[in-house]
Amino acid sequence: MRKVLQQLKQYKKDTFLCIGLTALEVIMEILLPFVTSMIIDQGLEAANLSAVYRYGIVMVIMAALSLTFGALAGKNAASASSGLAANLREAIYSNIQTFSFSNIDKFSVPGLVTRMTTDITNVQNAYMMVIRVAVRAPLNIIFSYAMCLVISPHLSAMFLIAVVFLVIVIGGIMLVTLKIFTQVFRSYDDLNASVQENVSAIRVVKAFVREDHENIKFHKGAKKLYDLSVKAEGLLAFNNPAMMVAVYFCIISVSWFGAKFIVGGTMTTGDLTSLFSYIMALLMSLMMLSMVVVMISMSMASIRRISEVLNEKPDLTDPENPVMEVPDGRIDFNHVNFSYKHGSGKNALSDINLHIKSGETIGVIGGTGSGKSSLVNLICRLYDVDDGSVCVGGVDVRKYDTEVLRNQVSVVLQKNTLFSGTILDNLRWGNPNATDEECIDACKAACADEFIDRMPDGYNTRIERGGANVSGGQKQRLCIARALLKKPKVLILDDSTSAVDTATDASIRAAFAREIPGTTKIIIAQRISSVQAADRILVLDDGQINAFDTHENLLKTNAIYQEIYTSQLQGGGDFDQPA
Numbered sequence: 001m002r003k004v005l006q007q008l009k010q011y012k013k014d015t016f017l018c019i020g021l022t023a024l025e026v027i028m029e030i031l032l033p034f035v036t037s038m039i040i041d042q043g044l045e046a047a048n049l050s051a052v053y054r055y056g057i058v059m060v061i062m063a064a065l066s067l068t069f070g071a072l073a074g075k076n077a078a079s080a081s082s083g084l085a086a087n088l089r090e091a092i093y094s095n096i097q098t099f100s101f102s103n104i105d106k107f108s109v110p111g112l113v114t115r116m117t118t119d120i121t122n123v124q125n126a127y128m129m130v131i132r133v134a135v136r137a138p139l140n141i142i143f144s145y146a147m148c149l150v151i152s153p154h155l156s157a158m159f160l161i162a163v164v165f166l167v168i169v170i171g172g173i174m175l176v177t178l179k180i181f182t183q184v185f186r187s188y189d190d191l192n193a194s195v196q197e198n199v200s201a202i203r204v205v206k207a208f209v210r211e212d213h214e215n216i217k218f219h220k221g222a223k224k225l226y227d228l229s230v231k232a233e234g235l236l237a238f239n240n241p242a243m244m245v246a247v248y249f250c251i252i253s254v255s256w257f258g259a260k261f262i263v264g265g266t267m268t269t270g271d272l273t274s275l276f277s278y279i280m281a282l283l284m285s286l287m288m289l290s291m292v293v294v295m296i297s298m299s300m301a302s303i304r305r306i307s308e309v310l311n312e313k314p315d316l317t318d319p320e321n322p323v324m325e326v327p328d329g330r331i332d333f334n335h336v337n338f339s340y341k342h343g344s345g346k347n348a349l350s351d352i353n354l355h356i357k358s359g360e361t362i363g364v365i366g367g368t369g370s371g372k373s374s375l376v377n378l379i380c381r382l383y384d385v386d387d388g389s390v391c392v393g394g395v396d397v398r399k400y401d402t403e404v405l406r407n408q409v410s411v412v413l414q415k416n417t418l419f420s421g422t423i424l425d426n427l428r429w430g431n432p433n434a435t436d437e438e439c440i441d442a443c444k445a446a447c448a449d450e451f452i453d454r455m456p457d458g459y460n461t462r463i464e465r466g467g468a469n470v471s472g473g474q475k476q477r478l479c480i481a482r483a484l485l486k487k488p489k490v491l492i493l494d495d496s497t498s499a500v501d502t503a504t505d506a507s508i509r510a511a512f513a514r515e516i517p518g519t520t521k522i523i524i525a526q527r528i529s530s531v532q533a534a535d536r537i538l539v540l541d542d543g544q545i546n547a548f549d550t551h552e553n554l555l556k557t558n559a560i561y562q563e564i565y566t567s568q569l570q571g572g573g574d575f576d577q578p579a
């Protein structure tokens with residue numbers, strides 16, 4: 001809670017202004033019935049028209065002031081709560097930027113998005129309620145009851161009976177609904193995650209003609225949410241009748257006893273009229289207070305979820321005096337064990353001992369889940385090893401400044417992403433200072449120039465969000481060009497030419513050999529043809545090194561390699577497909 005409120009920052013002033021103005025609004029509202037009683041007693045009853053005018057003017061001024069204070073308080077409340085939400089979004093967003101892959105694994109991407117949207121909106125609404133209603137209602141209750149005591153201590157006892165009744169009934173309803181609302185939020189989360197997953201994977205859903213299946217899945221989630229909401233709202237609907245019972249009880253008993261007091265001369269008609277107004281104000285405030293309690297409790301879950309992200313410390317931090325230069329592209333894995341913190345607990349890599357010379361081209365091949373991506377992720381320190389060490393240029397990757405390391409170890413990840421903007425904008429994402437010529441050269445090396453030249457605006461063609469208007473293979477080539485622009489000492493392609501035809505794949509590899517001979521190249525691929533020209537090929541099997549040798553030697557000595565080579569020669573295709 002503290003961490004969330006710290007984000008109020010420049011909006012503290014609006015909060016205090018709102019509280020102060022609300023208090024003034026309440027004071028005006030409380031005094032209004034009192035002035036009404038003056039008009040009745042000193043004006044109407046005494047047939048004194050000038051008193052009616054006098055108090056009438058006072059009443060109009062007070063009503064105008066009350067409205068003005070209320071409007072200003074509302075404006076400040078809106079500014080404070082929206083400001084809090086904006087600051088929270090910014091704080092979460094900038095903390096997420098520091099997250100390592102492991103931190104992101106912990107929350108999952110939909111989890112982070114829900115926190116930045118739904119949860120923050122919950123907190124924003126609750127905060128608005130708190131600084132308006134949670135200030136207004138208690139003040140109203142206290143002042144109204146004080147006025148009731150001043151007017152008639154005897155009749156004030158009637159309200160206490162009604163208040164006790166309301167606290168018991170509404171309190172009971174709230175306790176039950178709060179439990180249901182907790183479930184509502186959980187299913188809301190699930191539904192949100194499912195929507196995000198399906199919308200982002202809509203192409204896959206359509207390709208597999210799974211729309212009906214997804215519709216049924218969504219309908220089930222939505223129905224569960226509907227049932228829970230109806231249950232909770234249905235219970236909350238009892239608040240109103242309970243409130244009306246209390247109001248009628250007060251009106252009848254106060255009318256009954258009040259009439260007696262008026263006849264007995266211990267009370268005036270004006271007093272009775274204002275007493276009715278105070279009853280209504282008091283009971284209404286009680287009801288509003290109960291709604292605020294529900295709102296606050298509901299937002300507690302959101303506050304907890306937001307705080308989790310705000311308190312999350314990045315798993316990977318830079319050392320105090322980081323190494324600021326990567327000497328060369330040498331890579332050494334020294335008895336490395338690695339497991340995902342938020343995974344199955346099983347080692348994704350076991351006892352990896354591997355030494356790659358600077359400038360070598362290494363092919364990596366292995367079945368699905370054999371640890372190929374995990375291995376390369378350790379080189380640019382997207383994750384830290386559990387045991388052993390990974391060195392680049394002879395220096396442990398943990399000793400580098402992460403930015404320096406990642407600028408020199410350029411990875412084209414398996415899941416390529418392009419951003420909305422022109423092709424040049426996307427290319428310069430790799431190196432903001434790259435000249436037009438450098439961008440064109442990188443595209444030539446990645447064999448991307450031929451399709452860019454055919455586009456209507458060439459290098460200034462706009463790419464839609466996520467690269468929706470380019471093909472899979474074109475996207476991969478642009479991502480390779482983007483990585484090349486960094487002029488890295490190590491270039492890693494994680495299955496990044498899978499959507500490119502074999503001939504273009506070969507041209508890209510030839511261009512690499514020609515253009516960046518000094519860069520260490522690690523190429524993960526499913527096709528043996530993509531790696532057979534490499535200096536050496538690493539065969540991974542279940543997180544362990546099965547073999548590390550040249551294509552010719554592996555063909556002679558390695559059973560796995562022989563099997564996949566034969567299967568692909570016969571048109572078997574993938575590594576995982578048995579011969």
Ligand SMILES: Nc1ncnc2c1ncn2[C@@H]1O[C@H](COP(=O)(O)OP(=O)(O)OP(=O)(O)O)[C@@H](O)[C@H]1O
Pocket residue numbers: 105340342343344348366367368369370371372373374375414
């Ligand atoms: N982010 C993650 N969190 C938890 N476990 C993971 C994560 N990424 C991968 N794994 C697990 O680690 C193991 C190795 O996965 P990895 O992605 O390195 O394999 P891969 O050889 O690259 O597979 P593929 O060819 O399918 O990309 C697998 O068992 C996988 O389930």
